[in-house]
Amino acid sequence: MPATDTKSAIRREALRLFSERGFAAVSMRELAEAVGMHQGGIYNHFPSKQALLVDLMATHINALLEAHEAAMEEVQGPEAQLRAFVQNHVSYHLDYPKDVFLAYMELRSLDAVNRKDIVALRNRYEQSLRTILEEGRSRGLFRIDDAAVHARMLLSMLTGATTWYRDDGRLDRDAIVACHVRGAMQSVGLEVTEP
Amino acid sequence: MPATDTKSAIRREALRLFSERGFAAVSMRELAEAVGMHQGGIYNHFPSKQALLVDLMATHINALLEAHEAAMEEVQGPEAQLRAFVQNHVSYHLDYPKDVFLAYMELRSLDAVNRKDIVALRNRYEQSLRTILEEGRSRGLFRIDDAAVHARMLLSMLTGATTWYRDDGRLDRDAIVACHVRGAMQSVGLEVTEP
DNA sequence: CATAAATATGAATGATCGTTCATTCATATC
DNA sequence: GATATGAATGAACGATCATTCATATTTATG
Numbered sequence: 001m002p003a004t005d006t007k008s009a010i011r012r013e014a015l016r017l018f019s020e021r022g023f024a025a026v027s028m029r030e031l032a033e034a035v036g037m038h039q040g041g042i043y044n045h046f047p048s049k050q051a052l053l054v055d056l057m058a059t060h061i062n063a064l065l066e067a068h069e070a071a072m073e074e075v076q077g078p079e080a081q082l083r084a085f086v087q088n089h090v091s092y093h094l095d096y097p098k099d100v101f102l103a104y105m106e107l108r109s110l111d112a113v114n115r116k117d118i119v120a121l122r123n124r125y126e127q128s129l130r131t132i133l134e135e136g137r138s139r140g141l142f143r144i145d146d147a148a149v150h151a152r153m154l155l156s157m158l159t160g161a162t163t164w165y166r167d168d169g170r171l172d173r174d175a176i177v178a179c180h181v182r183g184a185m186q187s188v189g190l191e192v193t194e195p
Numbered sequence: 196m197p198a199t200d201t202k203s204a205i206r207r208e209a210l211r212l213f214s215e216r217g218f219a220a221v222s223m224r225e226l227a228e229a230v231g232m233h234q235g236g237i238y239n240h241f242p243s244k245q246a247l248l249v250d251l252m253a254t255h256i257n258a259l260l261e262a263h264e265a266a267m268e269e270v271q272g273p274e275a276q277l278r279a280f281v282q283n284h285v286s287y288h289l290d291y292p293k294d295v296f297l298a299y300m301e302l303r304s305l306d307a308v309n310r311k312d313i314v315a316l317r318n319r320y321e322q323s324l325r326t327i328l329e330e331g332r333s334r335g336l337f338r339i340d341d342a343a344v345h346a347r348m349l350l351s352m353l354t355g356a357t358t359w360y361r362d363d364g365r366l367d368r369d370a371i372v373a374c375h376v377r378g379a380m381q382s383v384g385l386e387v388t389e390p
Numbered sequence: 391c392a393t394a395a396a397t398a399t400g401a402a403t404g405a406t407c408g409t410t411c412a413t414t415c416a417t418a419t420c
Numbered sequence: 421g422a423t424a425t426g427a428a429t430g431a432a433c434g435a436t437c438a439t440t441c442a443t444a445t446t447t448a449t450g
Contacts, residue, residue, distance in 0.1 A: 006397080021303055024220035028438060040440080041398050049438065105300065108216055143381070146366065149374045152359060153352050160351025171341065179344045186338065187382040201427080223408060235410075236428045244408065 007045045009035050011059075014052055019098040023053055023109040053106060054114045060099035061121045067092050068125060078136030079190065085129055086184045089158045090177045097162035104159065126151055136188060143189030154184055202240045204230050206254075209247055214293040218248055218304040248301060249309045255294035256316045262287050263320060273331030274385065280324055281379045284353050285372045292357035299354065321346055331383060338384030349379055 013034040017026045028049060032039040046052040071088035075081050093100050103122075107115055130151040136142035144150045158180055165176060182192045208229040212221045223244060227234040241247040266283035270276050288295050298317075302310055325346040331337035339345045353375055360371065377387045 022217060022219055024217055025304070027436075029436085037397095038399055039438085040400070043439070044397055109220070143377075143387070145370070145374045145377055149366065149371060150378060152355060153375065153378050156355025156358075157348050157352035160347060163351075164347055171344065175340070176344060179340045180348065182338075182340055183345060183348050183382045186384050187378045189381050189387070192338070192384070222406075224406085232427095233429055234408085235430070238409070239427055 006035070006037070006041075010042060010045055010052070011056065015056055015098050015102060018053065018056070018106065019102045023049075023102075023106045050109075050111060050114070053102075053109060054118075056099070057103045057106065057110070057118055058121075060096065060103045061118060061125075063096075063099075064092055065121060065125060068128070072128070078132055078139065078141055079185075081132045082136065082142075082188065083181060083185065085132060086154075086158060086181050087177060089155075090161060090180045091173075093159055093162050094165055094173050094176065097165060100159065100162045126155060129154065133188070141190075144187075150188070154187065157187075158184065201230070201232070201236075205237055205240055205247070206251065210251055210293050210297060213248065213251070213301065214297045218244075218297075218301045245304075245306060245309070248297075248304060249313075251294070252298045252301065252305070252313055253316075255291065255298045256313060256320075258291070258294075259287055260316060260320060263323070267323070273327055273334060273336055274380075276327045277331065277337075277383065278376060278380065280327060281349075281353060281376050282372060284350075285356060285375045286368075288354055288357050289360055289368050289371065292360060295354065295357045321350060324349065328383070336383075336385075339382075345383070349382065352382075353379065 010031070014026075014031055017031055017034060028039050028042060032042055035042075042052075046055065068085070068088055071084050072081065075084045103118070107118065110118060130147050133142060133144060133147040133150050133154075137144055137147055161176060161180065171179075185192050205226070209221075209226055212226060212229060223237060224234050227237055230237075237247075241250065263280070263283055266279050267276065270279045298313070302313065305313060325342050328337060328339060328342040328345050328349075332339055332342055356371060356375065366374075380387050
């Protein structure tokens with residue numbers, strides 16, 4: 001078995017275990033057992049438990065930013081931009097709920113240096129939503145009290161689905177995305193036409 | 196010093212440490228040190244670390260339900276009920292951010308029996324919001340796709356403030372509550388008059 | 391096939407975990 | 421003032437933690 005398979009298996013199981021039970025509550029022994037190897041071997045692929053967490057979180061946040069930038073290309077005007085942002089955000093979050101949950105929950109498990117880097121990336125993402133809201137507000141398109149607060153409100157709202165969405169649930173992915181798009185558009189005071 | 200002071204000091208420091216760093220990442224030694232006592236003494240007040248967590252979470256969820264029921268008394272009609280729900284929810288969450296964060300994050304640290312009880316209480320709370328949304332939708336007052344999904348969207352949105360609100364922040368408590376009330380009312384398609 | 395590099399093993403490291411316990415201490419009751 | 425009680429101490433328990441390492445095995449390269 002080539003090395004890269006083991007490494008990605010470690011990533012996959014670590015993502016699953018850390019997101020399910022928390023970084024601190026999962027031991028390297030458990031992780032190794034889940035992968036089907038012995039504890040020492042993990043250190044051939046990742047220098048420490050902390051480095052493994054950083055790898056998972058950085059991979060996620062970079063992938064999210066990449067998807068975001070691709071989704072926002074050539075989309076003009078606050079209303080269309082907000083719609084594109086919400087669609088991409090919710091779609092991505094439903095596709096990678098574990099990655100999202102881990103990045104959200106385990107910031108506090110990072111040491112100071114690593115946390116600073118991840119937070120900077122997250123702030124960049126939040127800032128891009130804030131800019132859309134500011135622009136919509138200053139043009140009189142959006143009716144909101146405060147762009148910064150509203151950006152955070154929306155991010156919380158749109159991210160929450162990761163905690164309860166199931167593939168075999170009552171509503172499919174597109175229906176849930178649609179609920180969120182509508183809720184977000186209406187939250188800034190826009191009218192959404194009935195389907 | 197009477198015993199009750201020590202017990203509440205343990206509660207206070209446990210709430211702080213568990214919410215800041217996570218239940219699994221805080222040791223009984225650290226907790227004891229934060230309280231200013233030795234590790235063994237905690238067990239005179241709580242039979243186990245798990246029991247301490249259950250105590251904190253049950254206290255919170257019951258207090259939230261109590262505040263909720265008081266806030267909803269004699270409030271009639273979906274629009275007024277939604278407004279009352281949001282106001283109470285956000286106010287309570289800004290007052291007790293650590294309690295909220297702990298109850299939200301550490302469900303997975305509870306054993307099966309305790310988790311079942313807490314989840315049942317939380318579902319009761321979520322159900323009451325869902326009922327308001329269903330009622331508003333069926334009367335044609337709210338424009339939402341799905342009451343269950345919208346209830347969860349709103350709860351995520353309204354709970355998020357606990358993760359970033361600071362007493363010395365740019366906006367005061369009432370302003371933040373107002374942002375959330377407006378965002379929530381508009382999210383169901385209601386018009387909110389400018390202040 | 392030989393050799394080197396990468397990877398896996400499994401035991402061992404010292405530290406720390408939640409919990410227990412015999413003991414001491416302070417306070418309240420009779 | 422003797423005694424009972426709840427609380428705090430501080431050492432100790434076995435278990436488990438992340439990590440290291442010498443060794444064995446597998447894989448890739450000549």
